[in-house]
Amino acid sequence: MTKLHKKQQLTTFDQLPKTPTGITGLDEITGGGLPKGRPTLICGEAGCGKTLMSLEFVIRGATEFNEPGVFMAFEEKADELAANVASLGFDLFKLQENKKLRLDHVHIDRSEIEETGEYDLEGLFIRLGYAIDSIGAKRVVLDTLENLFSGLSNQVILRAELRRLFNFLKDKGVTAVITGEKGEGASLTRQGLEEYVSDCVILLDHRVINQISTRRLRVVKYRGSQHGTNEYPFLIDEEGISVLPVTSLKLEKEVSSKRISSGIPSLDSMFGGKGFFQGSSILVSGTAGTGKTSIAASFANEVCRNKKKCLYFAFEESPKQILRNMQSINIDLQKHVDSGLLEFHASRPTLYGLEMHLVAIYKIIKRFKPSTVILDPITNLITVGSVSEVKSMLIRLIDFLQDEQITVMFTALSLNTVVNEQTDEGVSSLVDAWLLVRDIESNGERNRGLYIMKSRGMSHSNQVREFTITDNGLNLVDVYLGPEGVLTGSAREAQKLKEKTGVALRDFAVSRKDKEILRKRMMLESKIASLQAEFESAEEELNKMYLEDELKQEIIEKNRQEITNIRRGNVDAPKSKAKTKK
Amino acid sequence: MELGEVVKYELRLYVAGKTAKSVTALTNLKKYCEEHLKGQYVIEVIDLLQQPQLAEGDQIFAVPTLVRKVPEPIRKIIGDLSNEEKVLVGLNIRPIKNI
Numbered sequence: 001m002t003k004l005h006k007k008q009q010l011t012t013f014d015q016l017p018k019t020p021t022g023i024t025g026l027d028e029i030t031g032g033g034l035p036k037g038r039p040t041l042i043c044g045e046a047g048c049g050k051t052l053m054s055l056e057f058v059i060r061g062a063t064e065f066n067e068p069g070v071f072m073a074f075e076e077k078a079d080e081l082a083a084n085v086a087s088l089g090f091d092l093f094k095l096q097e098n099k100k101l102r103l104d105h106v107h108i109d110r111s112e113i114e115e116t117g118e119y120d121l122e123g124l125f126i127r128l129g130y131a132i133d134s135i136g137a138k139r140v141v142l143d144t145l146e147n148l149f150s151g152l153s154n155q156v157i158l159r160a161e162l163r164r165l166f167n168f169l170k171d172k173g174v175t176a177v178i179t180g181e182k183g184e185g186a187s188l189t190r191q192g193l194e195e196y197v198s199d200c201v202i203l204l205d206h207r208v209i210n211q212i213s214t215r216r217l218r219v220v221k222y223r224g225s226q227h228g229t230n231e232y233p234f235l236i237d238e239e240g241i242s243v244l245p246v247t248s249l250k251l252e253k254e255v256s257s258k259r260i261s262s263g264i265p266s267l268d269s270m271f272g273g274k275g276f277f278q279g280s281s282i283l284v285s286g287t288a289g290t291g292k293t294s295i296a297a298s299f300a301n302e303v304c305r306n307k308k309k310c311l312y313f314a315f316e317e318s319p320k321q322i323l324r325n326m327q328s329i330n331i332d333l334q335k336h337v338d339s340g341l342l343e344f345h346a347s348r349p350t351l352y353g354l355e356m357h358l359v360a361i362y363k364i365i366k367r368f369k370p371s372t373v374i375l376d377p378i379t380n381l382i383t384v385g386s387v388s389e390v391k392s393m394l395i396r397l398i399d400f401l402q403d404e405q406i407t408v409m410f411t412a413l414s415l416n417t418v419v420n421e422q423t424d425e426g427v428s429s430l431v432d433a434w435l436l437v438r439d440i441e442s443n444g445e446r447n448r449g450l451y452i453m454k455s456r457g458m459s460h461s462n463q464v465r466e467f468t469i470t471d472n473g474l475n476l477v478d479v480y481l482g483p484e485g486v487l488t489g490s491a492r493e494a495q496k497l498k499e500k501t502g503v504a505l506r507d508f509a510v511s512r513k514d515k516e517i518l519r520k521r522m523m524l525e526s527k528i529a530s531l532q533a534e535f536e537s538a539e540e541e542l543n544k545m546y547l548e549d550e551l552k553q554e555i556i557e558k559n560r561q562e563i564t565n566i567r568r569g570n571v572d573a574p575k576s577k578a579k580t581k582k
Numbered sequence: 583m584e585l586g587e588v589v590k591y592e593l594r595l596y597v598a599g600k601t602a603k604s605v606t607a608l609t610n611l612k613k614y615c616e617e618h619l620k621g622q623y624v625i626e627v628i629d630l631l632q633q634p635q636l637a638e639g640d641q642i643f644a645v646p647t648l649v650r651k652v653p654e655p656i657r658k659i660i661g662d663l664s665n666e667e668k669v670l671v672g673l674n675i676r677p678i679k680n681i
Contacts (some may be wrong), residue, residue, distance in 0.1 A: 104638055107641045113659070113660060114657070114658070114660070114668055114669075114672035115661050115668075116659060116661040116664060116665040116669055117606075117607075117661035117662035117664035118603050119645065119647075119660045120603070120645060121643055121644050123596060123637055123645040123647060124642075126598055126630045126634045126637055127637040127638055130634035130638075131638075134635075152660075
């Protein structure tokens with residue numbers, strides 16, 4: 001919060017100097033706070049929170065911005081005020097002791113007062129001036145100044161003095177808040193205080209619609225500064241006032257490209273194999289009984305398995321019911337609850353208004369700091385607000401969650417069987433990923449089909465997958481695309497069986513053919529062997545004849561040589577021949 | 583009782599500086615007191631410009647304011663006290679005089 005103030009003060013430095021109120025959300029709407037050193041009028045009907053807002057302004061000033069404040073009460077006594085805000089955790093007495101705050105109750109009782117002749121309100125000025133000077137106050141609240149009108153009868157003096165009072169406050173350089181009751185008709189205050197306070201006027205309103213009351217705030221006028229002009233709902237709870245800007249004024253958010261698994265591997269594969277983006281928003285919509293809660297629970301389970309924290313807001317079922325039901329599909333959430341990673345928050349939507357729901361969600365998230373939030377189902381919120389209100393609430397929630405980098409999964413029930421691809425509480429345009437689970441009815445049975453309607457920033461499957469819920473968890477099956485079209489459920493199983501039979505038959509035929517070939521090969525091989533043998537014997541025969549011829553030739557040659565030797569009568573030869581013979 | 587009679591009325595007049603209104607108020611007050619409460623009253627004039635811290639105690643918001651501290655209950659009259667009738671009714675003086 002303080003970081004934000006600094007940022008805004010920097011940007012508006014050249015413009016009007018502002019005093020941050022410290023009230024959640026109000027500084028964002030007013031662009032930094034109330035005009036510094038000028039009076040601001042807060043008006044509204046009885047019981048719409050004027051006193052509390054102004055009191056919080058001084059208390060926050062004293063505690064958070066080190067700006068002491070004076071609270072001049074014309075209605076309630078100091079003790080009463082202290083008791084009223086004690087429930088919000090503010091200790092007025094301590095602040096007074098530390099000279100951070102000064103409460104001054106101006107008691108005006110007509111029955112005790114007699115007026116005679118000329119007078120002025122210098123006494124009040126002195127009193128106020130003294131209170132301001134004694135603690136060095138920078139903030140002043142006058143609640144409710146109009147009580148002067150009921151206490152004093154001389155209107156002429158009063159009006160002149162009021163004008164002087166506002167000049168006095170400006171001279172003192174204090175940022176003042178004046179509260180006033182809403183007047184009849186169009187006038188903002190009963191006594192026309194807006195005539196005097198012309199710098200900033202904030203109107204508070206308290207309306208009951210469909211038996212649910214919502215407080216709203218509007219900056220009617222803010223001279224010299226930009227401001228949000230809408231009506232902003234605000235809440236009073238144990239931490240004071242929180243104004244909720246309907247949308248954050250800027251669209252500047254950090255984004256993460258980290259991916260997280262959905263807990264269903266086959267679903268992840270449809271998202272390019274990696275799952276959702278961290279910090280994105282996912283909508284799961286579908287008709288009744290299509291397994292939206294199961295998808296959400298399986299996502300929660302996955303988040304907790306990765307040792308991250310998960311918050312589960314259930315608007316339909318009690319946590320025990322969810323735990324039991326998820327046990328049946330083998331998702332054990334109880335152990336995550338025990339280890340503190342998972343927290344359930346179940347509340348009936350009609351318990352309180354949308355704003356209260358939103359703030360309750362804000363608060364729990366701020367405390368628990370989860371990485372993932374699940375809202376199951378958001379459709380039930382429609383019972384407490386109109387579609388546009390629910391939408392604006394969800395916009396704010398998504399804004400907030402994206403700021404905090406928290407992944408959120410909504411489930412939404414499509415009421416009509418014809419899936420309305422446009423609405424779903426109008427959040428479909430806000431979410432980053434949208435899963436649609438729908439019934440596919442054929443062959444006398446209903447099966448679930450899941451497809452991804454959109455998924456920003458990643459490639460995703462365009463197929464319809466059959467979504468099955470089994471005892472072992474959730475799974476996505478490729479739908480069978482056969483010659484007869486898309487088949488799901490038992491039709492798909494039948495087709496699969498049929499295919500299996502076909503495969504078996506084919507396998508058998510193939511193996512028979514293989515054997516035949518083998519046999520033929522063996523036959524041919526034996527034939528080859530016998531031919532080989534035949535060839536070898538023929539070859540041997542030929543070789544034999546050839547050798548015999550050679551031998552014969554050799555012997556003949558030898559004999560011829562010998563005869564030649566004998567006939568020539570060679571000297572040496574006979575000797576040697578004789579020798580050899582001997 | 584005699585002693586009580588002496589300081590039967592304790593009156594305080596709150597003013598802010600010596601303005602025309604405060605001077606008129608003081609003159610008027612003194613006049614009425616001398617007329618109706620001779621010897622029974624004490625007037626204390628408090629200038630808030632000098633003692634601003636006293637304004638809160640007596641719930642002063644307008645000046646001049648006349649506060650009747652004693653007798654109880656506390657009564658206040660604001661203005662320059664130009665209307666004698668109203669001042670006397672406010673201070674509850676007439677009935678006592680009648681008794």
